[in-house]
Amino acid sequence: MSKTLQRAAWAIAIIGFVVGLVGFYQRLTLGHTATNYGSYVPWGLWVAAYIYFIGLSAGAFLLSALVYVFRVKLLKPVGKLALFTALVTLAAAMFSIWMDLGHPERAWELIFRTNFGSMMGWMAWLYSAYFLLLVVELWFAMRADMAACAGEAGFRGKLCNFLTFGQKDTSDASVERDMNILRILGSIGVPLAVAFHGGVGALFGVVGARPYWNSGLTPITFLVGALASGGALLVFIAAIWGPNRGTEQHKKLVVFLGQIVLGLLLFDLLLEWAEYSINLYTSIPSHAASLRLVLFGQYWWVFWIVHLLIGSVIPVLLLAFSGKNVTAVATAGALIAVTFISVRLNIVIPALAVEELEGLKHAFSGPGLSFDYFPSTAEWLFFIWTVSLAGLLFLIGYSLLPLVTPQKEA
């Protein structure tokens, strides 16, 4: 079963990568002229994709802390998978937002001309620190396993051999030392992940001009959403790619992760309810306008069908009533993880798709001077490309690196 799904994942990722290449090519040759975002809705699918990926990354990373900081034994077999998932989704996030810039060649300014009064200024530094931490943590998490596979014949053995950088001690003492280092790194990583993802939430939250974003709850919703979506992705990955599949231990792990995801998803829905109900009750036009767009606008189905039905109700039912069935839990995880892009789109777009001054809509016309936004073909294709890129990076890493080690971690 999982072998078939693994092969299907390869096929989907390769097809997506090839098809999506057209979008990347269009971005490089046509710049922003092939996109549908612009001046009135300045952020579109690519920004939503960025917060979607970075949320998956933060969520997967924070769950890895259960292994490396809190040493939850049951989850140990998927610790490295969680870290690697965090790394590839971080790569996709960075690529999405990089290509979204009007001048991508000036991205270095984010580090060398940083305005620390801007939440976005902080992001470049926090992501760089997070990237370094992830790489180092992943190395320590894999070091002993790489040392073990360094003796294998073929490319994998050579790669393992090279990546150990000569540190081939596999004694219990050295593994214990690695675990202690990982606990320190993980302990630094948790506040870092809270800072950068809470920070992305704050990036939106501080914008007073957009009442829909301007809430103290925004950074918190971002964090809980990250944990729910990242956890959901991890539970799906653990079910399909995790070690010891078919054993009681694997089942226990998946079921346990599934229950964590259920709790997180319900908490996320509670926060959503708080935000929506209070702002709709007061009905102050500027506060309620974006919410009305989400619930009853042209793209109402994104909320009701994609997010609420497919991404919330069905997974909650699956996790609550078939929570001990690995297939059901994996399905729920996949549904939440995939549909969470709708939550991200519904954060970014509706805040921008309302007129800030009445009459602006018809005052002047031109490309990008519209409040109706739907991503263009080029935008969709490039999005597909980034998703496929992350998928391919994951699959390649999975086949080359000792991300799962069944024998040792029984």
Place this chain on the structure above:
Amino acid sequence: MSNILEKESALVRMQADIKKALQKPEDQRRWVMVIDTRKCVGCHACTVSCVAENKLPPGVVYRPVLEHEFGTFPNVGKRFMPRPCMQCDNPPCVPVCPVNATWKRPDGIVAIDYEECIGCRYCITACPYSARTFDMGHTYSQGTPQQMQYELEPNFEYGQEWPREEGVSPEGNVRKCHFCLHRLNEGELPACVTTCIGTANYFGDANDPDSLVAELIASPNAIRLKEEMGTNPKVYYLV
């Protein structure tokens, strides 16, 4: 003859006002725009002159004119509201810029450094007046066999020449009204002010108590948009 002109023409008086202001150090000027909505007929001449002055490409607009229709027949009315950049004293677009590419100048004008702006568009989201637009790189002759020379001519924003080239700033940047800073520094009024057919548009130094704008903004019917945001705009509307 010249005496009569100076007394009667607001334009001549404003011209003298800005020349006087330019004698002062930059940080003692306070450029202010006043728009008399009762005189505005909604001809959009200001919008067009701004597009021409700054050679704005498709999708970039500094000064659209917003129209509101109100009342029921036979008591109907129409109000026009040109919307330049408010050059806020407390501009929400400035602190959000991750690379310090936009700032408030000593004379109060909010400027953008086209060479440093990375085009992230965070400032667009932060502006409560939608006064910032994104130059996506569109051209008027897009889809036609030949690009016209007029599209390649430079504009002179911020006192510098900016020829139009693919992928080169200001393309890929966020752009906005700057009260025609390049004209101001030469002692000329902003293009929208000189073009207004009914002199509904006033400009000058509010720090000079004798200036025309100082007189106008002291009237009880002078309002500013979204005062509750605490942005402290420097564009006043007479209603």
